[in-house]
Structures are given as structure tokens and as C-alpha cells.
Amino acid sequence: MPIDPDYKSKLQKTGTHTAHDVWGEKAERPIDMAGYEAQIKANIERDGYLGIHGSVVAVDFDLCIADGACLPVCPVAVFEWIKKPGDSTKDGKLDESDKSDPIREADCIFCMACETVCPTVAIKIYQP
Ligand code: F3S
Numbered sequence: 001m002p003i004d005p006d007y008k009s010k011l012q013k014t015g016t017h018t019a020h021d022v023w024g025e026k027a028e029r030p031i032d033m034a035g036y037e038a039q040i041k042a043n044i045e046r047d048g049y050l051g052i053h054g055s056v057v058a059v060d061f062d063l064c065i066a067d068g069a070c071l072p073v074c075p076v077a078v079f080e081w082i083k084k085p086g087d088s089t090k091d092g093k094l095d096e097s098d099k100s101d102p103i104r105e106a107d108c109i110f111c112m113a114c115e116t117v118c119p120t121v122a123i124k125i126y127q128p
């Protein structure tokens with residue numbers, strides 16, 4: 001189920017988005033979907049492989065099912081909905097394919113709350 005902690009050595013850096021790097025966009029890769037196969041497979045079939053956003057606060061966009069718990073729990077508002085910039089509320093997603101984007105990963109104070117609350121363990125924090 002969790003995001004692959006070794007993604008930086010396994011995936012290519014494929015671009016940048018807001019102020020962070022993107023890894024493995026459009027690259028098929030094994031994903032541990034345990035418990036959430038239906039939602040995750042539907043997202044990938046519709047949108048392809050989106051890859052992982054961020055290097056300090058990493059969100060696996062292919063594991064993110066738009067649960068929303070990570071956004072309000074962050075004390076420094078690192079995350080915003082990708083389809084609705086500026087919205088960091090739990091239910092601010094536009095639809096089930098929306099993603100939590102770590103647009104302010106440089107502000108992370110490593111409280112680790114986001115890692116804990118995500119149901120699909122799509123988030124991994126790398127403390128420099
Ligand atoms: Fe926020 Fe997660 Fe960092 S909750 S402070 S992005 S560890």
C-alpha cells in the first residue's frame with residue numbers, strides 16, 4: 001500500500017510543478033494498492049500514471065484517492081488541491097480524481113501528521 005520510499009533511485013525526474021520536482025510521470029510502475037484497488041485502478045485507467053510530486057514532502061499521485069485528510073491536518077498548509085489552488089480544506093476536492101499537491105514543501109516542519117492520516121499511505125516525508 002505505501003508509497004515506495006526508494007522512488008528517487010527507481011524513477012526518473014520527469015519535470016517540475018509549482019516549486020517541486022515530479023518523478024515518474026507517464027511511467028508504468030508497480031503500485032501496492034492493497035485495499036484500494038478499485039479506486040486506484042480507475043484513476044490510472046482514466047489519467048495514466050501521474051507519478052510522485054515532491055522531494056521533501058512526497059505525494060504519490062497514483063496512490064492519492066482524494067481522501068483529503070492530509071490537507072487540514074498540516075499546521076503550515078503545505079498542501080492544496082491540485083484542481084482548486086488555494087483550497088486546503090478536507091472536502092475542497094473537485095472530484096475523486098483530484099490530488100493533494102505539496103506546493104509548499106519547503107515550509108514543512110516535520111510534524112508527520114500527514115503521513116499518519118493518509119488512508120493509502122501516499123505521503124512520505126524526507127527530513128533533510
Ligand atoms: Fe505538514 Fe506533513 Fe510536514 S503535516 S508539517 S507536510 S510532515
Ligand code: F3S
Nearest residue numbers: 064065068070100118
Ligand atoms: Fe490523497 Fe492521502 Fe491526502 S489520499 S488527499 S494524499 S490523505
Ligand code: ZN
Nearest residue numbers: 017053101102
Ligand atoms: Zn505538484
